[in-house]
Amino acid sequence: MPAVVARGSRRRRAIAEMNMVPFIDVMLVLLIIFMVTAPLITTGVVDLPTVGKAAQRPEHVIEVVVGTDEKLRLRVDGGEPQPTAIGQLAARVKQAQAGNAQTPVVISADRQVRYEHVVRAMDVLQRAGILRVGLSVKQGT
Template identity: 65%
Template sequence: MAELNARGGRRRRTRNEMNMVPFIDVMLVLLIIFMVSAPLMPTGVVDLPSMGKARQAPEKVIEVVVQEDERVRLRVNSQDADTLAVDELAERVKALQGDAEGGASAVPVIISARKDVRYEEVVRIMDVLQKAGVARVGLSVRTTGG
């Protein structure tokens, strides 16, 4: 049976529902504000570095080729020089830089690796060279023609 109140009528049950109409109204107003103000906002310009050409190619380039088995291969002017462990790399590179004319800072060192070599290995090689005081260290970038 239905419950009766003091006057003899039925009592209304309260609903536990959220009224969504005010929420939808607020969201539509915000949408309109953003649609109007978006074209008026200035766009950010990102200045990306460009790759330039060197004035003169270096006479001597030392390339460190990272291999999978904790070893590296040294190449001087695109000719294979030596394969050695990472621990021996710093002193060998410093020796090769010292042999060059114009001082050690003039000889760039380029690190190259295949795609399947872990990135941590490349970073480790860079860290070893940095701790040894090698100034000019770069990464090899190969572009594919097509």
């Protein structure tokens, strides 16, 4: 009688781990593609406005002051500011220029004024055909 060898009741267990090799291969290929294409991408250049320095202040300057209450005031040659409405701004500036279209117009505003009010004043002046419109800046912080 042949001897029956009883093997233990060992079952084959499935290995429950993920094969990471294909994942690593795909990542390395993507890394190489990005490294090759990165120098070929052109970066956009933004031209920011600069602040020019005048040698001397012009003798005749019209200043539009936007106050913290967002009301407009017109100051001619450093005099007393006169209140004006946005609808009358272009006519009042042209009247203050007295026919000289090269008279500069400077818009100055407080730090707390919303920027849209400054842009609205600048837009009204430029639509009226006033050539030299600028913004007043304070040097330093």
